[in-house]
Amino acid sequence: MFNVEETIAGPQAAPIPQQRGGSLLEAAVRYVQERHWDVFPGTWLEAVDGMPRCSCGRAACRMPGAHPVRQDWATQATGSATVVRRLWAGQPKASILLPTGRTFDAIDVPETAGFLALARMERMELTLGPVTLTPDRRMWFFVLPGASAKVPDLVRNRGWSLDSLDLSALGEGSYVAAPPTRYAARGAVQWVRRPTDANRWLPDAEELISPLAYACGRDR
Secondary structure: OOOOOOOOOOOOOOOOOOOOHHHHHHHHHHHHHHHOOOEEEEOOEEEEOOEEEEOOOOOOOOOOOOOEOOOOHHHHOEOOHHHHHHHHHHOOOOOEEEEOOOOOEEEEEEHHHHHHHHHHHHHOOOOOOOEEEOOOOEEEEEEOOOHHHHHHHHHHHOOOOHHHOOOEEEOOOOEEEOOOOEEOOOEEOEEEEOOOHHHOOOOOHHHHHHHHHHHHHHOO
């Protein structure tokens, strides 16, 4: 059974939350073997003068410990458990990043709107895929590939202006960080709805866009 940081927990108090190499490697292998998701290693956290800094070395890094190491990261993403073990053996603290636009896209909304929409979706008994919550208070709803191309028109067709909503879709050329990846000292990416056999088949963006856009509109 999939069991990687599967419940929401509070942020860690330590300056650099502990990121066990074994758990990162094991999680990456599970994503490949159990979900058939491609993965690739990202940056990680290091202590500099007692403060958490991204391994990229940039003091003003916008996503410390959770962004690609290489510009050609898309070619590094792999669905091979053997390659995953080799990559994380080289850097056990590397974050786990998942490319979007392959086996899934992700709809990105603020945490408040995401939980509001999620409650409404559950009352509507909609089919849902995995959902993550990030330390910077964003939620990612996993949907079928192609969402990034369709979402702008889907939003406009429902009477919303995409520019007025804090909603976007991540597709080809983008990526999301997967549990148990951590951002700086703010905590870990966590599952709101963890991957299970029941949500192996992902919904289309069109099925979720109305409650998500409505919730984002209320959250403005």
